[in-house]
Amino acid sequence: VNFEQFSIMKNKGFYPLIVAVFLVFPLLLLGQQPAKVRFMPHWLHQAQFAGYYMASEKGFYSDHGLEVEILDGGPAYPVKKVFVEELAEFCTMFLSRAIELNDEGIPIVNICQTSQKSALVFVAKKSSGIEHIEDFNGKRIGFWRSDFQELPRAFLSKYDIECDIVPITSTINLFLSGGVDVMGVMWFNEYYQLYDAGIDFDELNSFFFYEYGLNFPEDGIYTSASFWDKKPDVCRKFAEATLQGWRYAFAHKEEAIEVVLRYQRTRNIPANKAHQRWMLNIMEKVIVPDNPDHFGHLDKTDFKNTEDVLIKSNSINKPLIYEDFNKR
């Protein structure tokens, strides 16, 4: 070894170049273009999906060799349609809805369970005199008529509530105008909309599902079983980069909120900063688990509980195998 030559190379910055070439070369050898995938959130753009935006924004996806297109979700794109028509490779939805879809013959798998805690809440105005669950009896209770019905129904049947169920499309106006006495809302969304419509929190009685033994994890990332079989690496990387995006969003909330607002404004979605800030804060409560190792994990017990509810309510015909459903 000619030490003199070596030191010259080192001094001229030659060495780092060599290192760089050695690092990049294997990637070039593999010759992989970034994997192009599409992601469809299951609702209009909002802070509920901040982790995905930040993963894209901060380059976590491209760091993982992914080129992710974030599509506009919403009522026009029920998840069933997304998979049937293959509109996206990845999609979010409630755990319950995912189990139902499998039962309906659409094989999808959970590659990441972001939500660890149910954000479902029943709210009633204190002025209506509803203090306890049994007070629900005989009242008009509104909740969504679309994908999210099973869990509220499970709540009502668990407590043997006899009441009028009023299906609602999307707004809280019926509740505000007094058309229904109780309403099922999402903690991060409509719950705040009530506040934003001038109702103070202390004017409401709130019944958080997770406090009533009905902690159904909600948002998770899903892909079709066939895509999983084909490209499990891409799936894993998408899940990993997304969790990184969530971590970043919780650590940089104001930055994340600005990105969310940008998504909303460019698509003419009502953008309300205070609301998005609230939503992101609640998402943090919902997503960040007590046990740090469970970040993004689907707990088998939670899965079973949710499945049980669906079986009891005849929403599904037969149970699923956890291991077939949960892929990591």
Next chain:
Amino acid sequence: MRISIRDKSIAFKLRLYILTGLLLIYSAIMYIDYRISRRILLNNVTQNATHLALSTVYQIESVLTAAQKIPLNLAPILENIDITEPQIRNFLKPIVKYNSEVFGSAVAFEPYSFDPDAYFFSPYYYVHDDSLIYKKLGGDEYVYFYLDWYQIPKTLNRPVWTEPYFDENGGNIIMSTYSVPFYKTREDNRQFAGIVTVDIDLSWLKGMIESINITKTGYAFLISQRGTFITHPTDSLIMNESIFSMAEERGFADARRIGREMIAGKSGFINYNPFSANVDAWFHYSPLPSCNWSLGIVFPEHELMADLHQQFKLLLLLGLSGIVLLFVVITLISKMITRPLVQLARISDIIGTGNFDVTLPEVRGNDEIGKLNHSFELMKQELKRYMENLRETTAIKERIESELKVAHDIQQSIIPKIFPPFPEREDVDVYAILNPAREVGGDLFDFFFVGDKKLAFAIGDVSGKGVPASLFMAITRTLLRSKVFHNASASQIVSRINSDLCQDNENTMFVTFFLGILDLETGVIDYCNAGHNYPYILRADNSVEALDVTHGAPLGLFEDMNYKGGSVRLDKQEFIILYTDGISEAMNIRGELLGEEKLELLMKELCVYNCPKIIINQLMEKVNEFTGVADQSDDITLLVLGYYLKKDAPGFSCEKQLIISNKIEEIARVETFVEHTASQWKIDPETLNALMVASEEIVSNIINYGYGDQADEQSIHITMTRDKQRIIITFKDTGAAFNPLERESPDSIAKPLEERESGGLGIYFVKQLMDKVSYQREGRFNMLTIEKNIVQANGE
């Protein structure tokens, strides 16, 4: 240096005090005016805001209520007749076509209630690209039963304005739908059958509310029944934010409360904008009753207050101009007041220098300044007159003084003043002084021979002082001279003088008087004391004897008074001392008198001297010591008579003086003087020789070294005195200060003569020869004194 305000000029003080006071008053008025104007303005603004809000609300309401009538009128028709689809279209089409604010209109039926086979039935006309489009609402994607415009009025059983929403057919149009439920009665059962709607395009609201003219940057906005912005100058807020999210993001703490009041249909006016902490503004809100919306109006405070501030600025400008004007006026007035004062001050300085002819400034009017000027004129004239008087008085005084001086000289001339008076006589010597307290005095003394054998001497003290006393003294002295004749006794002479003085003595002046007549052969004194101080006799045995006899009242009091006399004998070398009460009653600054007792003690000290002049000089020294700096209060007269037997009389005098010039040739005169005087005083040859050598040496020293090369002629005074024990010679010269005693050094004696310091040897010999040598500098004089004790020839 700190200058007190008291030192400032009147003009400054006037400006300071008046302008400060004025400024305070003006500020207070400005403040109060501002507060009142502000309150008035606030009232107006409140009224205007309310009015503005009400008229805006009315305008919106009129459109909305007009729109409301369409479905309200249609609903009963639908209830009462079984209607067909074309009929419904005929109803809906003109509604949309002829009502510009109506964007669309629908009749939506309950499932299967229009057509038992149709789940959805909802004919709908709406405007798209300026043309009317008909379509049937409903489908899997549009289940209208669960939408707000359908569900809420159905549930509430009453007409409802929906929350504003974006037009779903695209286009950035905000709409609100007025939905009226209608019912069908079947088998007496009135059942909900559907909803009649009109969709109102709300874009005209935005234009209308923007057109409300609220100052320059003021604005209005409209919120829905749940607080969402329907119009707002900031477009991004519309349909996105609510009054509550705004309160959350940038409002005051109670912004939310105000927002709740707004959606609760209340109205109010508050003096800040709860939804923006940035700009000071006022906020008015009032409801739109038909749809439960609320109108908010923001009035930026600075614009509302613009007129007030303009007025305030104008007032401020006027006030400041006024103050500046007042400043000028005060300056002018104070100048007007102080200019004559300054001139008067300057003129009084000139008057102070003695110039009374200066003219005073012309002052018109009879105000305080005029009066002051007048007083000044009077004062000037009075001063001038006074000064003239003073000048005259001074001239008179000076004349009197010069006359008094003459009188003094005359008085001095009538008393003997040549001493020694009888240089040819060896048996008697007299010395006397008279120091008047004023120019002229009332004391007198006199002495003269009466024949060859008798010497008359007298002393007197006239009552009072000054000119009258001096005149009386002159009379007394004249009388004395005229009444003394041979063989007359002292008492006879005194009696005669008395009787003469008493005649025509209308002022009853008197004189204490002592007359003595000394028989020079026997030494007996015949004397008469007319109320005078007792004389003292210094006896040869150094005792003092007071001649304490009075022979009657002072002269001039009792015409027929017959004075008796007395006699006393003087022995050889004895002295009689006469004095006036100026001695015995000499006073020091503490007001203490010398007194007879002290005087008698002093007399004892004088016994060592045997020369009348020395006795008097010593006595005066002692008396002056006592009085110190105190003024002489009375005339002082002293007369000392020394009586010597012929054979041992001290000579012509006990003091001889020689004045020589500073020439070396004069030394011969000194030798002659010392030798002659010593032979007169019967001094033994040895002493004489010593005195001569010493004198010669000293004088040559003074001439050679004291004056050096000094060319001009100076005098050297040599005084030779003697008393019972010694001869004293004093050399007084005006040469350079020089103490020869300090030059003398024992070493120099051993040196050869030519090497010795000049004068050193001489002084050494002088000290050897004399008993005492002393030197002192008195003023510009060197005083060198040598003393030589003498051996009494008569062996006493």
